[in-house]
Amino acid sequence: MKILLIGASGTIGSAIEKELAPRHEIVRVGRTDADEHVDISDSASIRKLFERTGPFDALICAAGNVTFAPLGEMTADSFSLGLRDKLMGQVNLLLIGREFANDGASFTFTTGITSVDPIRTGASASLINGAIDAFVRAAAIEMPRGMRVNSVSPNVLVEAMGSYAPYFRGFKPVPAADVALAYAKSVEGLQTGQTYRVG
Numbered sequence: 411m412k413i414l415l416i417g418a419s420g421t422i423g424s425a426i427e428k429e430l431a432p433r434h435e436i437v438r439v440g441r442t443d444a445d446e447h448v449d450i451s452d453s454a455s456i457r458k459l460f461e462r463t464g465p466f467d468a469l470i471c472a473a474g475n476v477t478f479a480p481l482g483e484m485t486a487d488s489f490s491l492g493l494r495d496k497l498m499g500q501v502n503l504l505l506i507g508r509e510f511a512n513d514g515a516s517f518t519f520t521t522g523i524t525s526v527d528p529i530r531t532g533a534s535a536s537l538i539n540g541a542i543d544a545f546v547r548a549a550a551i552e553m554p555r556g557m558r559v560n561s562v563s564p565n566v567l568v569e570a571m572g573s574y575a576p577y578f579r580g581f582k583p584v585p586a587a588d589v590a591l592a593y594a595k596s597v598e599g600l601q602t603g604q605t606y607r608v609g
């Protein structure tokens with residue numbers, strides 16, 4: 411399969427590449443360190459990406475930014491990064507990407523445990539992650555041409571605990587390699603409308 415991997419240089423993205431590269435053609439995508447560049451918060455940039463890459467069999471997004479801040483300090487503006495980037499970035503990857511996707515192609519998005527297990531400063535992350543998981547369930551039943559869509563909702567990663575540990579006390583971190591298996595299940599299996607919770 412030809413797989414577009416957005417966020418390939420990241421903690422999760424690099425584990426996904428390691429899992430899938432032995433069996434598939436991986437196009438590494440990101441804002442900077444990548445074969446192809448895109449900013450998922452900009453729909454024009456997304457369209458240009460697909461015009462360059464052409465048809466594909468699977469798209470994985472392991473990118474997405476949100477604002478972490480105490481709820482007491484948040485205003486409506488505090489949510490705009492997450493809405494524009496992690497939420498509508500991934501939704502737009504599907505809305506625009508379906509025009510370029512081959513029959514039976516899959517889309518796999520990244521959410522996170524905070525949708526069901528919230529943390530301090532994580533109101534935007536929880537909101538966005540829950541919205542994407544719900545979008546996946548809804549979009550799956552209307553996908554054309556046998557296309558599929560799933561999300562992967564990881565616990566905090568072992569590899570991220572250096573910076574995230576103070577926010578995730580009591581959580582059991584999961585290795586990136588285990589998280590990568592859920593993306594393999596989404597891409598190489600047949601399920602759709604699923605949220606794979608890892609850890």
Ligand SMILES: NC(=O)c1ccc[n+]([C@@H]2O[C@H](COP(=O)([O-])OP(=O)(O)OC[C@H]3O[C@@H](n4cnc5c(N)ncnc54)[C@H](OP(=O)(O)O)[C@@H]3O)[C@@H](O)[C@H]2O)c1
Pocket residue numbers: 416417418419420421422423439440441442443448449450451472473474475495496520521522523563564565566567568570574
């Ligand atoms: N790490 C964890 O413990 C954990 C747990 C659960 C969920 N998640 C979620 O998983 C996703 C990835 O996390 P991560 O820890 O792997 O992040 P990371 O190590 O910071 O990597 C992020 C990747 O996405 C790319 N990227 C960032 N913003 C982008 C944009 N607007 N357009 C295109 N590419 C962009 C980055 O490359 P450039 O900077 O070059 O663009 C990089 O390749 C995030 O949504 C995060 O919330 C992470």
